[in-house]
Amino acid sequence: MKHFSFGKFLAHFFLLIIVFIWVIPTFGLLISSLRDKDQVALTGWWTALKHNEFNEIVRTEKSNVQFEENGVFIITGNLLKNSPTKSVINFGITSKNPKAFKAPSKVTMKNGSTFYLKKDGSYRWTSDKEFKHKKGKRIFLTVNTPPSLTLENYKEVLVFRGLGQSFINSLTVAVPSTIIPLIIGAFAAYALSWMNFYGRDLIFATIVCLLVVPLQMSLIPILTVYNQIGNFFGVSAKSYVGIWLAHTGFGLPLKIFLLRNFIKSLPHEMFEAARVDGASHYQIFMKIILPLSIPAFASIGILQFLWVWNDLLVALVFLDKMPSEIVLTSRLREMLGEFSQNWEILTTSAFVSMIVPLFVFLSLQRYFIRGLVAGSVKG
Amino acid sequence: MSEIVIKNLNKYYGKNHVIQDVSLNIDSQSFTVLVGPSGCGKSTILRMIAGLESINSGTISIDGNIVNDLSPKDRNIAMVFQSYALYPHMTVYNNMAFGLKLEKLTKDEIDSRVYDAAKILQIEELLQRKPKQLSGGQRQRVAIGRAITRKPKVFLFDEPLSNLDAALRVQMRVELAKLHDQLDATMIYVTHDQTEAMTMADKIVVLDQGKISQSGSPMDLYHNPKNLFVGGFIGSPKMNFIKTRILKKSSQSISIDLLGQKSFLLKKTTTNLKTGDEITLGIRPEHLKISKDLKNAWKGKVFVVEKLGSGTFLYLDKEGEPLVVETDGDSKIKVGDTINVAFNPDKCHVFNANKEVI
Numbered sequence A: 001m002k003h004f005s006f007g008k009f010l011a012h013f014f015l016l017i018i019v020f021i022w023v024i025p026t027f028g029l030l031i032s033s034l035r036d037k038d039q040v041a042l043t044g045w046w047t048a049l050k051h052n053e054f055n056e057i058v059r060t061e062k063s064n065v066q067f068e069e070n071g072v073f074i075i076t077g078n079l080l081k082n083s084p085t086k087s088v089i090n091f092g093i094t095s096k097n098p099k100a101f102k103a104p105s106k107v108t109m110k111n112g113s114t115f116y117l118k119k120d121g122s123y124r125w126t127s128d129k130e131f132k133h134k135k136g137k138r139i140f141l142t143v144n145t146p147p148s149l150t151l152e153n154y155k156e157v158l159v160f161r162g163l164g165q166s167f168i169n170s171l172t173v174a175v176p177s178t179i180i181p182l183i184i185g186a187f188a189a190y191a192l193s194w195m196n197f198y199g200r201d202l203i204f205a206t207i208v209c210l211l212v213v214p215l216q217m218s219l220i221p222i223l224t225v226y227n228q229i230g231n232f233f234g235v236s237a238k239s240y241v242g243i244w245l246a247h248t249g250f251g252l253p254l255k256i257f258l259l260r261n262f263i264k265s266l267p268h269e270m271f272e273a274a275r276v277d278g279a280s281h282y283q284i285f286m287k288i289i290l291p292l293s294i295p296a297f298a299s300i301g302i303l304q305f306l307w308v309w310n311d312l313l314v315a316l317v318f319l320d321k322m323p324s325e326i327v328l329t330s331r332l333r334e335m336l337g338e339f340s341q342n343w344e345i346l347t348t349s350a351f352v353s354m355i356v357p358l359f360v361f362l363s364l365q366r367y368f369i370r371g372l373v374a375g376s377v378k379g
Numbered sequence B: 001m002s003e004i005v006i007k008n009l010n011k012y013y014g015k016n017h018v019i020q021d022v023s024l025n026i027d028s029q030s031f032t033v034l035v036g037p038s039g040c041g042k043s044t045i046l047r048m049i050a051g052l053e054s055i056n057s058g059t060i061s062i063d064g065n066i067v068n069d070l071s072p073k074d075r076n077i078a079m080v081f082q083s084y085a086l087y088p089h090m091t092v093y094n095n096m097a098f099g100l101k102l103e104k105l106t107k108d109e110i111d112s113r114v115y116d117a118a119k120i121l122q123i124e125e126l127l128q129r130k131p132k133q134l135s136g137g138q139r140q141r142v143a144i145g146r147a148i149t150r151k152p153k154v155f156l157f158d159e160p161l162s163n164l165d166a167a168l169r170v171q172m173r174v175e176l177a178k179l180h181d182q183l184d185a186t187m188i189y190v191t192h193d194q195t196e197a198m199t200m201a202d203k204i205v206v207l208d209q210g211k212i213s214q215s216g217s218p219m220d221l222y223h224n225p226k227n228l229f230v231g232g233f234i235g236s237p238k239m240n241f242i243k244t245r246i247l248k249k250s251s252q253s254i255s256i257d258l259l260g261q262k263s264f265l266l267k268k269t270t271t272n273l274k275t276g277d278e279i280t281l282g283i284r285p286e287h288l289k290i291s292k293d294l295k296n297a298w299k300g301k302v303f304v305v306e307k308l309g310s311g312t313f314l315y316l317d318k319e320g321e322p323l324v325v326e327t328d329g330d331s332k333i334k335v336g337d338t339i340n341v342a343f344n345p346d347k348c349h350v351f352n353a354n355k356e357v358i
Helices: A006-034 A037-042 A152-160 A163-194 A200-210 A215-233 A240-264 A268-276 A281-292 A294-309 A313-318 A328-338 A343-363 A365-372 B042-050 B092-102 B107-121 B136-149 B166-183 B194-200 B218-223 B228-233
Strands: A052-059 A067-069 A072-078 A087-092 A105-108 A114-117 A122-127 A138-145 B002-013 B016-027 B031-035 B057-062 B077-080 B154-158 B186-191 B203-208 B211-216 B240-249 B254-258 B262-266 B278-283 B288-290 B297-307 B311-317 B323-328 B338-343 B349-351
Touching: A006 A152, A006 A343, A037 A343, A152 A163, A152 A343, A163 A200, A163 A240, A163 A281, A163 A294, A163 A328, A163 A343, A200 A240, A215 A240, A215 A313, A240 A294, A240 A313, A268 A281, A268 B042, A268 B077, A281 A294, A294 A343, A294 A365, A313 A328, A328 A343, A343 A365, B002 B042, B002 B186, B016 B042, B016 B057, B016 B186, B016 B203, B016 B211, B031 B042, B031 B194, B042 B057, B042 B077, B042 B154, B042 B186, B077 B136, B092 B107, B092 B136, B107 B136, B107 B166, B136 B166, B166 B186, B166 B194, B186 B194, B194 B218, B203 B218, B203 B228, B211 B218, B211 B228, B228 B240, B228 B278, B228 B349, B240 B323, B288 B323, B311 B338, B323 B338
Parallel strands: B031 B186, B031 B203, B077 B154, B154 B186
Antiparallel strands: A052 A138, A067 A072, A072 A122, A087 A138, A105 A114, A114 A122, B002 B016, B002 B057, B203 B211, B240 B254, B240 B278, B254 B262, B278 B349, B288 B338, B297 B311, B297 B338, B311 B323
16 A cells, blocks of 8 residues: 655646646647638637537529429438538528427428438428429528548648748758757767866856856847858858857857766766777767767757757847748747638647657657756766 | 886875875786775875876886876776776677777687686676676676786776675685686785785785885785784784883883783883883784783773684773784673783784884
């Protein structure tokens, strides 16, 4: 029997609440993005997974399809267009009373004809006299509709609204912006923890100081430098290379700091053993540090990737808004103005931008958690 | 022939003079143990031989070549660390082959060396395991195996057994001694445990505060300690020290005060001593005998009895430090008993006020 403790219970309870607070909107976003745009406008996402009743007005076939059988004129057809998943619950023949009859039932019309409607929407309309109507008769239906989810919205935003291109742009920004600082940071962290050279502690102290420099402060000076370089070489100041370098610069101090703390925490005898075994610094780094630091690299890489992926400010400053460069966050912001009424487009776009962080987080969460304690606890 | 020659070695950590003018010759194929309390500099000397620690002044030569500025891999040495220092992400095989791969040996050569070493250490069936799947003793074997595969001239051991439990330590001690016979290599072994030093060494070097206190064969150190420190460090339980003063000095003998109870004649004489000088008497527990004879004897009350089976140690209450007496295993003496303890004047060591033997 486990010991019951109130503190534990409370902790679990709050954890559950946090999970709910996070999961429900995410789930809602996902469902909304998969729904038909008309349904999004009518009902909330939570109704999407159960059968819904919709009122429809349909018309019967025109009189020209009638045929005669034993002196009786007959029109047959299907009011639900043979949709196998829908079914009729109620129907009516006047707008005053649209739910007058329960399907299946036989109804006698004003002109004496008999109308028989089955649940599946098929009907048989019989009359002694020949049908003369030109337009089909209006029938009011209450239709039971099963949940219908569609990928139509995704096709719409990815192909026609330029989100697909933005997705690729975001990846183009995020992948190198994660890999470059990680590589530089790893080498720097190794040097700062295990190589003896003059000024090592000063360099490390400087890096720690850089941790607290606000990004916003350095945006404009860097852009000015980029402009000068761009003018000098006659190229645009805004380019992918520019934003890679910017993210690298902004991310490096923290990456070096975390990686250095991790590498420093590895037992120093291992390095000495490797040195006695004849390994150079480069060999120690490649054959011992790298394999042992994969959890740290992974977690720190995830942090950097998520940060870059969700970044709007740096992308706005260092990239143009043309389709070939606009990133997801920036495109999303524009869509918010463009399609403020089109919920299906906004929810779908939002979910597209969430897919990558969600995937990264769910598949690598154990590294992510380790990353949060990197440096304080050995990975 | 000397394999390793250390001349006037000095090392400073900031202002701390941790190795003070140490000179030492280590014979080829010998098993030399550097022993001393923590902080005495024994590990530092070993690491300087390995090339992991820089040298402030003096020289270290291996096989006639001064190696001061050579990197560890060029010194023809291998080192075994206290914490094993295995590479946790590699299998045992790869751990042992790591250095060989860096030397760019052929695969067959690496294979044969690793299997030979594994055979010597009886870890053949562990070769495909990772270090975390091994017990402490097995890990230490792998660490030793890693050293063996490189076929070095000199093996350096930095307290390799101190992470193991007592039983395993004894077993590994025997195996290391066996290994030394098998490999015919020069081994330098650092430990703070005098038992390890006594049992394994051809030559013991006792270090104290960055200086060599005394070096020699284990029994030489045991029987003829040059100073108080070596006398106290070698042997377990510790040598008993009794502070006293000279009452009278003649040409043949000196008469000393024995804890105020007796005056007693000692045959050792030197010209440096004068009447009234303070001296310390050192007597090993096994040289104290329980006897009824009151000559050269004290009375004391037993306050602890340690039964080891093969022998018994009695702790006698004697103003200040306890006096340890060894007696036979079946001794009936109990705590609280008062006994007479006598000693053989020829077997005792006398140290002067400078803690040197006379």
